[in-house]
Amino acid sequence: MSALTLDAVEVAYGGRPAVTAFSDEIASGEWVGLIGPNGAGKSSLLRAIVGLVPSAGRIAVDEEALADLEPRRRAQLIAYVPQEPLIPDDMSVFEYVLLGRTPYVGYFGAESAHDRRVVASVIDRLRLGEFAQRFLGSLSGGERQRVVIARALAQEAPILLLDEPTSALDIGHQQQALELVTELREHSGLTVISAMHDLTLAGIYTDRLVMLDAGRIVAAGPATEVLTAERLGEVFHVCVTVDVDPDDGAVVVVPRRGFPVT
Amino acid sequence: MSTTASPVDTDVVGEAVTSDVMATVDEVVATERRREIRWLLIGAVFLVVATIVGASIGPAGPPAWRVPLAMLDHLPFISVDSGVSDSEWNIIWQIRMPRVVLGVLVGAMLSAAGAGYQGVFRNPLVDPYLLGAAAGAGLGATLMLTTGRDVTTDWPIDPVQLVAFAFALGTVAITYSVGASFGGRRSGATLVLAGVAVVSFATAVQTFILQRNLDVVREVFQWILGRLSGATWTDVATVTPYVAVSAMVLMLHRRHLDVFRVGDDEAATLGVSVRRTRLVIVIAATLGTAAVVSVSGLIGFVGLVVPHVVRLMAGASYRLVIPLSLLFGGGFLVLADVLGRQLMSPAETPIGVITAFIGAPFFIYLLRTRQVAG
Numbered sequence: 001m002s003a004l005t006l007d008a009v010e011v012a013y014g015g016r017p018a019v020t021a022f023s024d025e026i027a028s029g030e031w032v033g034l035i036g037p038n039g040a041g042k043s044s045l046l047r048a049i050v051g052l053v054p055s056a057g058r059i060a061v062d063e064e065a066l067a068d069l070e071p072r073r074r075a076q077l078i079a080y081v082p083q084e085p086l087i088p089d090d091m092s093v094f095e096y097v098l099l100g101r102t103p104y105v106g107y108f109g110a111e112s113a114h115d116r117r118v119v120a121s122v123i124d125r126l127r128l129g130e131f132a133q134r135f136l137g138s139l140s141g142g143e144r145q146r147v148v149i150a151r152a153l154a155q156e157a158p159i160l161l162l163d164e165p166t167s168a169l170d171i172g173h174q175q176q177a178l179e180l181v182t183e184l185r186e187h188s189g190l191t192v193i194s195a196m197h198d199l200t201l202a203g204i205y206t207d208r209l210v211m212l213d214a215g216r217i218v219a220a221g222p223a224t225e226v227l228t229a230e231r232l233g234e235v236f237h238v239c240v241t242v243d244v245d246p247d248d249g250a251v252v253v254v255p256r257r258g259f260p261v262t
Numbered sequence: 263m264s265t266t267a268s269p270v271d272t273d274v275v276g277e278a279v280t281s282d283v284m285a286t287v288d289e290v291v292a293t294e295r296r297r298e299i300r301w302l303l304i305g306a307v308f309l310v311v312a313t314i315v316g317a318s319i320g321p322a323g324p325p326a327w328r329v330p331l332a333m334l335d336h337l338p339f340i341s342v343d344s345g346v347s348d349s350e351w352n353i354i355w356q357i358r359m360p361r362v363v364l365g366v367l368v369g370a371m372l373s374a375a376g377a378g379y380q381g382v383f384r385n386p387l388v389d390p391y392l393l394g395a396a397a398g399a400g401l402g403a404t405l406m407l408t409t410g411r412d413v414t415t416d417w418p419i420d421p422v423q424l425v426a427f428a429f430a431l432g433t434v435a436i437t438y439s440v441g442a443s444f445g446g447r448r449s450g451a452t453l454v455l456a457g458v459a460v461v462s463f464a465t466a467v468q469t470f471i472l473q474r475n476l477d478v479v480r481e482v483f484q485w486i487l488g489r490l491s492g493a494t495w496t497d498v499a500t501v502t503p504y505v506a507v508s509a510m511v512l513m514l515h516r517r518h519l520d521v522f523r524v525g526d527d528e529a530a531t532l533g534v535s536v537r538r539t540r541l542v543i544v545i546a547a548t549l550g551t552a553a554v555v556s557v558s559g560l561i562g563f564v565g566l567v568v569p570h571v572v573r574l575m576a577g578a579s580y581r582l583v584i585p586l587s588l589l590f591g592g593g594f595l596v597l598a599d600v601l602g603r604q605l606m607s608p609a610e611t612p613i614g615v616i617t618a619f620i621g622a623p624f625f626i627y628l629l630r631t632r633q634v635a636g
Contacts, residue, residue: 050531051530051531052527052530052531070533071530071533071534071535072533073533074533075531075532075533076533078531079531080528080531082527082528085524085525085528086523086524086525086528087524088523088524088578090573090577090578091520091523091578091579092290094287094290095520095579096524099520099521099524099532100532102517102521102532102533102534103532103533105517108514109517110517116287116288116291117284119287120283120284120286120287121283123283123287124282124283124284129282129283129286132286132287132290133290155532
């Protein structure tokens with residue numbers, strides 16, 4: 001019920017193209033991982049979808065072109081977790097998550113009882129109950145990440161964009177954050193698009209990968225097709241071997257010493 | 263992939279909420295509401311006490327302790343024998359009260375405007391004069407008190423206030439358009455820099471004019487330094503509409519200011535029209551600031567520090583910061599004015615000196631205790 005259509009999307013900063021002719025159809029409930037080296041255009045694409053940077057081409061949710069929507073309506077459809085969210089130290093977890101209800105609060109309005117119930121539900125689901133009154137400044141990195149995701153979920157948008165959701169986290173918290181997204185997706189049918197650096201995790205958790213290089217799609221499809229040693233060598237200039245686990249088909253990218261063979 | 267999941271809207275709120283968490287949230291909300299009411303009461307009491315103190319103390323007039331009684335006596339349906347004669351009451355009502363009320367309006371306005379500016383620019387060092395309201399008013403007043411004097415001597419009304427007001431608004435408008443042309447519409451930072459440039463320019467022009475009119479330097483400085491002395495009910499009536507509109511707009515944007523705390527980008531993804539909302543708040547804050555500056559001159563420190571003191575006492579949410587800045591800012595300026603009158607009586611100490619003199623140490627004290635605690 002909430003498919004995202006991207007048709008020839010272009011993003012440019014002062015004439016320098018960041019994303020070129022990006023077209024894709026992201027099915028409702030699908031999780032797409034955007035991968036690619038630094039500067040490939042992953043963040044720019046996410047920012048274009050959420051309307052933070054101007055873009056050409058067409059971006060639509062279920063045939064509703066986002067360009068025609070009011071900011072509030074757009075925010076009801078798409079939630080966005082930036083790479084480095086600004087976290088006010090002196091705001092409580094509850095207040096922060098409650099800000100996620102902004103798209104539903106009238107210009108001069110206040111949050112309703114329903115808004116608070118949604119926030120309570122999200123806080124509950126993300127096991128943040130004991131933190132509700134704590135200040136954001138007192139939380140650890142992993143806790144903060146959960147709080148930011150909670151804020152995005154409180155938006156009740158069917159589409160969730162995550163920009164490098166795990167880049168600041170250790171391996172354990174990375175896994176917890178991704179498991180959380182999986183769980184939420186199963187629970188609420190969220191459509192998720194995430195930019196990711198860890199190729200192995202991207203392959204394991206997402207349904208489909210889209211690899212960008214210099215703003216263009218260079219490969220798209222399941223991890224087994226996209227993550228090949230040769231392509232990674234070309235795109236990332238990295239020397240890796242790629243193993244496929246015979247039991248569950250997980251694609252494991254293993255860095256090796258040396259220069260890429262291209 | 264789960265294709266069986268039901269729509270998000272109906273699913274997020276469901277039996278998933280354990281009664282525990284719902285109870286916790288209800289409790290958080292109730293505690294917060296009680297805390298808000300408590301602080302608003304404290305602020306209101308502070309303001310009332312400051313007003314009574316401001317009206318009670320001064321040279322001439324009845325003994326200070328009789329004044330509150332006389333004030334009670336003048337309330338409807340209340341009759342108290344205060345022992346204050348009609349001529350004494352006249353001193354209180356015609357001389358002290360306008361000054362006290364103007365002090366409340368100016369202090370409240372500068373503090374709330376400062377809080378608003380700090381909020382939209384997410385910059386704790388910002389005060390309501392940032393975009394040039396004070397520099398513009400100062401320049402306008404200087405022009406009127408120097409070259410303009412020859413022209414306006416025969417005029418029935420003294421246009422200094424009006425010109426100062428117009429220059430204050432004009433200067434901020436220039437800052438905004440300069441900042442916007444650098445791309446400041448997207449980021450508040452460029453607007454702040456534009457403010458620095460425009461303020462320096464206006465101040466330079468003003469200094470240049472003063473340099474060539476040394477005979478009025480004293481008058482101009484007295485104007486600029488800020489004062490509540492000689493305030494009349496006319497002054498109060500002049501600023502009240504602007505202050506009322508400005509304060510109301512700021513009050514109505516408290517929630518927006520809280521959204522701004524998470525950054526422009528995230529505010530935008532939450533559906534806030536960042537540019538437009540920032541402009542509305544800046545216009546409101548500037549209108550009120552320009553009005554009070556053109557009547558009372560440049561009273562420093564209040565707009566910068568009162569919002570911070572409020573944050574340190576009652577928390578950083580603008581739900582409380584704006585109304586408490588109004589209440590505490592108004593009360594604080596009245597008390598500072600009382601001190602200014604008494605300190606070197608009968609000479610008056612400029613109120614800007616007093617605000618900095620009490621405000622700064624108190625601010626440092628709060629910062630220290632908070633750091634130890636937090």
